[in-house]
Amino acid sequence: MPELPEAETIVRDLQHRIPGATITRVTVARADVLHPGITPPMLDQRLRGKRITGVSRRGKNVVIELEQEHRLVINLGMTGRVITSDAKFADSMRHVAVRFELDDGRAVLYDDARRFGDIDLRDGAGWAVRTTELGVEPLSDALTAGLLHALTRTSIVPIRNWLLDQRKIAGVGNIYALEALYRSGVRPTRRARTLSKRETAALRDNLRDVLQESIDMRGTTISDYRDASGESGRFANRLRVYDRKGEKCRQCDAIIKRIVLTNRSAFYCPSCQK
DNA sequence: AACGCGCCCTGTCCGC
């Protein structure tokens, strides 16, 4: 579910709520959301007494920064949510997997119906490893048209699949990959290396635009996504192809198609996208 | 090395 804009929205919410607080206790109801090798007692023992110093994002991951360079890295999978216990909707969370109790009486709740999410704890060195496994941040200056063109030269995979590879660009998921391709006039099936310089330049700009516009609307809620207060995002009605099979293209009146690429839906306008 | 596939798990919706 949550891609970069959704993770970014949660991060911004948490940034003005939890830094300065100290974790007093961690309770794990669903150990399968913990990163392999991390056990519930270990998590509790290593977090207890640690002060939260900041909150940031890397790709689709929400990163809670702690004293001594430790980081709690939360990947929300498909249905993960991070909600503070003082939020209006906190009591309605029905799949709380982990609770991080704070010294001010509040708690940070990790809720995840499908439990595809992953909670990892890294020290400075461990984080350095993890972050280098991820690709360029699409909203950073590092993602230039030239870089996107160069990166795509060696791959024969459909460009939609290429965009989902977190080792290349970090944070893009199915929704924004498809929306950016639509805006760029490129079909999701096109092999990455066949995109022209002009097309990769357009794709770079459109990717950044659609991500930023979604952040401005606090993300896309199809069904599960909620921000740190439990509220839905408002970008869903701005989607032009995602989940619009059979509906009319907003630019040309052709009918939006749905195909399957490596077991995941792809939507596109057969007339606007080449 | 790069790629495609199956799978992890729960909830919801649709057709019968």
Added chain:
DNA sequence: TGCGGACAGGGCGCGT
């Protein structure tokens, strides 16, 4: 009303 199947924003491990 109930049941089976398809599908869902992600990502890992495996075989080729």
